[in-house]
Structure formats: C-alpha cells, structure tokens
Amino acid sequence: MRCAIRRAIGRGLIPRLILGLAAWLCLQSARAAAPLLDPPPPAAPRLNAEEIAQIVRIDEISIPTPGELLAAVDKTGKLDWAARFRAPIATGFRSRAQMALNLGGLVADGYIAVQAQDAQQVKNIGRDIVALARPLGVHQDLINRGKSVTDFASESQWEPLREELEATQNEAKIALAENKDSKLIELVTIGGWLRGAEALATHVSLQYAPQTAALLRQPGIAHFLNEHLDALPEKLREDAVIRAIRPKLARVEQIVSFGAGQIPTQQDAAELSRLLVDALAEIGRRDVK
C-alpha cells in the first residue's frame, strides 16, 4: 500500500489529482454563483409528435376529483342535489376490489351531500366510509378523517368538508399503497368517477340543458380508467365485479367521447345514466355473479 502511494507520488499522480479536484470544485462554485439563465424559448404554437408521445397521465393530477365536476355543474344553474342521493349501500363485502370501488363511490356521495348541504347525510356517509375502509386495512388512517367529517357537518362548514372529503380519498389511496394494495387505488378513483358521472347523467336525462349536457364530455378520464381496468392483474380482472362493469365502462367511454363541438342529446344522457346506474348497482351488490 505504502509502496503504491510512493510510486504514485513519484509519478506526480496525487498532486495532479488534487489539482483536478480543486479545478472541479471551482467550476461547481462558479456555476452556483452564475447569473440567472436566459428564459426558456417562447411557447410553440403546437406540440410536435415527439412531445405528444411523451405525455404522461397520473391519477394524482390527470383525473379530477368528483368535487371539480360538481363545481362545474353548479355553475350551470340551481340543481336539486338532494334528489341525486341514493339509498345507503352495503358495507360487508368479501371482494377487496368491490370494497375499493364502493369506497370511491361513497366519497362521491359525500360530495353530493355537501352540495345539498345535508349535514345528516354527510355524517351517515362518513360513518359508512369508515366501516367500509376497516376490512381494507385503512381504518386507522380514516378514523380521524371520519371524525372531522362529522364535526364539520355538525357545524355546517361546507368548504372544509369538501377539503376533508378529498383528503379522505387521498388517505385511503396512500394507505392502500402502503399496504401493497396499489392496484386498488385506481378502483377507488373509478368508483368515485362513476358515481359523480351518474349523478350528472341522471340530472341531464331528467332536466335537459345543453350547457350541462356538454359536461358529460370526459373522454380522457374514461380512457384512463378503462386502461387501468385492462392492466389489472389477472386475479383482479377476474373478480366478478370487475367482469361485470368492464363492458359497461367500455360503452360509457364511447358515449362520453363525443367531439369537442358537439352536445349529447337527452337520449344519450339517458343511456349513459342507465349504464352508470347499472354499474353502480353491480358494484353495490353482495352477490355479483
């Protein structure tokens, strides 16, 4: 070892190495102290094919929450949100896929109850969310959220309730990821989206207005969610509830993928409503075949 160091010193390698390191460190500090870079080039008027090919889609930012849809619907006029409540769903499922789908649906129910400003309905839904989350192993994470939901509902604090519902959905997804159940995360999203879309489609089918009907256009979301259903592991794909809803969701994607300038008819909305009501009924059944 000593001989090697002596040889290296003899050849002048170590001083050269130290000099090299010093030069490299100087370069780094010069970079750190460099003035601001030029601004990036101005935006191109169109994306090129290479850019379009690298667009990513992620659940956390690409798929809107039910709250965003309901906020848009609210701007189209006064809507009787209480008329969009549905009967309480069962919570004792054996299929984890079904639990995840229903959990998402319940969060969307919560948003609808908040829109209707019905405190008791919000509390009931909060209780169901906690009950449904228990067998998924995310119970502990949601207990505090459930309590907050109840407290805010008691005080009619609607805006914090919206935030709490979004946080509840995210907590559930984080807990699923931590429990190595990440494949169920998108099922929570699917359940929430189906329930939000059903409330909108049913409303449009009953009280048709072109401006509200235009909100049914959601091709990116439906495509993203169908892709995730297709990519599920075989065991999950073979789950009775997944098999039952896949063809319905494929048809739903066709209906909500109308052209940018088009408006769906009342009949389109009615068909969509029927499909979504059926899909939610399958998701809520304990004996899906």
Added chain:
Amino acid sequence: MKTALLLAGLLALFANPRPLHAQDNRKTEARRLALELAGAFSNDGFRLRDGHWCETVAAGRPRLVEVNLHAGNLYWFSLASADPSIPVTLTVYDETGRLMEGERLAEPGRAAAAFAPKTSGPYYLKVDTSSPELTTFCLLYSYR
C-alpha cells in the same frame, strides 16, 4: 489496487454532488414553493386540488402531463422549481396540441398559468426550462 479503489471512491463522491437521497428533499422543496405560489389563488376563492406532479426537466427535454378539465371552472396551474434561480415555463395545450392563451405569471423559479376551458376534456401542460442541468419541479393546480 486498494489505493485505486479508494481514489475512485473519492472521485465518485465528488463527482455526484446531488446524491439520490437528496432527490426527495428537492421534490419537497419544489412542492413547498408551488404551494406557496398556489396560496395566493386560494385567497381568491380557488380550491387547491390535493394532488401534485413532481419531476425533473432540462433544456431540450420538456415534460408534459395530461389534465382533464371541466368547462365552466377556472383553473390556476402553479409550477415551482426546487432551485429558485432556474427559469421555468408552463404552457397549456388543448387535446389537438394547440397552444391555449390565458393569463400567465412568471418569476424566477416559478410560473403560473390561468385557464378557463370552453370545452370539457383533456388538456396538456408543458413544463420547460433553459437550464441544461436536470431541475426538479413540482406542479399543482387550483380551481374555482
């Protein structure tokens, strides 16, 4: 041989001034700065979406993400770089890849874009920089 390995190890240590474990810290910092920017919109009644996209970008290698927006809502997209001296830009494109106009804010290390879609559907956000080095950024959005 041992000396050579020791020297190689030292070189590797200096040659990697940003070790992997620091990446999470940079994402956290970028998110903190983006949240700070979005806070201004929350004061205007915008609800912050509880989701984010943290990635890296370099000159000539822009990053793009799809968002699905609802007509009638007004959106503010907030972008921040972990390093406030790195210029970043944020642009919005429709599903055909056409540039969308709207109010824009730009300051060192941060950018924001407002957009009110006339049509519901997918839109694309493009994050770009003039920095040749990989820069960590975080993007989030608010709606009203």
